[in-house]
Amino acid sequence: MHFTERELAEFVHELILGYKPKDDKTIDSIIPHLGSVTWLRSKLMNNLSYERFFQIVKILDFIYSSEDQERKYREQFESFLALPPDREAFLRSIISEYDDSYTNFHRERFFDQLRVFDAIKSTYFPAVPEFRVLDIGLMSVSQLYKRIVPETQLHICDHPAAEEKFRSFPEGYAQFYPINIETTQIQNVYTQLKGQFHLILFCEVLEHLRLEPAEIISDLKELLVPNGMLYLTTPNGMRAGVFLSYFEGRAPAETYSRKNRIRYEHGHIHVREHTMKEVLLATEKAKMVIKQRCIKEYSQPGNFFVTRKISAGGLINIIAGSN
Known part of the structure; x- marks a missing residue:
């Protein structure tokens, strides 16, 4: 070369x-x-930069000290999601049909989201004639689930401001339930949804809520069928970038401009990011059973820190069962 x-x-x-x-x-x-x-x-x-850099490495070595166990969790997660080559190629091909900036940035995360969807259906609900799914938060990948599993009955909950975007979906593709889940319990407003879903996708939403995580997870559990499954993803509040921002003299908390206040009001700001320990405790407090867990890096897989330490990765993945 x-x-x-x-x-x-x-x-x-x-x-x-x-x-x-x-x-x-x-x-x-x-x-x-x-x-x-x-x-x-x-x-x-x-020079000082070199010395400072390796002092940071030593600190992170101390912080991310459970690597052997985290590696096992990630291997188990990847094994659960493993697909035949032709199925993997199919999932990648349908994601590639979307070329918006958000999908491009999150393409690998979305690929795993589709793999989880596929794996949960085939592993836990292979024979159900109607696979009832609730997606918390509307996004482009929401339009792909029925192409993976045609018998999917899709329901979507999101902030009322997302209702206009939902109108771009094909007619009859899904049912939409406008609600602010930070202030309102889904099961109290839409009582017909209690105990209805085989799978709930709760991806990249928790960080937009100040609500105690165990409360919203408990709400979602009430919407699951017996042995129903929850897939939760959220940014890792202990990822390398969070610590490095402090070393650079910056707090990692997100802010907004007054002219963009609507982004905050509609739930587009990260108001609280959680650690793996916090998410696990919240899931257990909601009396759900952890089936799979891992930390993965999607946006910077070649980053020095995340290649050195799995726990420094950017995204928490949790698959939990209602019992």
């Missing part, structure tokens, strides 16, 4: 310091010295 000088300089910087150069000026300063190991060592390794 042939590298240009700029590519090589960028590679050397990342190899030694663990992150890419911040600007072209840094790359330009390295290029004249690519042939000198002594210079590279003195300028890159014997």
Whole structure:
């Protein structure tokens, strides 16, 4: 493989310091010295950035100390989701039909979401004639479930502001229930939904709520059939990026501009991100049984920290049963 000088300089910087150069000026300063190991060592390794970087690595090594167990959880999760090559190719092909920016950014996460959907149906409900599913939060991938499992009866709960977006769905594709789940219990407003669903998808929603997680999970449990399943994903509140933001002098909490206040009012701001321990405790408090759990990185799989530590990954995945 042939590298240009700029590519090589960028590679050397990342190899030694663990992150890419911040600007072209840094790359330009390295290029004249690519042939000198002594210079590279003195300028890159014997400096405060290098020392600081490895102090951070030591701290994260201490924080993410349960790697062997986390690796087993991830292997079990991947084994549960494993598909024949032709089925995997089919799922990837239908996701590729969507080219909006949100889907492009979350494409790998959506792929796992479809794999979970497929695996839960085939493992726990292979013979049900009508696979009743509740999706909490409307998104483009919501339109793909029936293509995976044609017998799916899809129901969607979301903030009332999402009702306009739902109108773009094919007529009769799903039932929509407008509700603010942070302030209102679904089962109290839509009593006909209690005990109805084989699967509830609760993906990338929890972080938008200030509500105690165990309360909303308990609400969702009431909507499940006996032995029904919940798939929950939420950003990992202990991912590497959260800690690194503090080292850079930034708090990771999200804010909004007054002109975009509607994003906050409609639930598009991350108001509280949770750790794996918190999500597990909330799930157990709701008296649900953990079937699968893992932490995965989807947006930066080659990041130095997340390749070194599974627990530093960006997303919590939980599959839990109602009993």
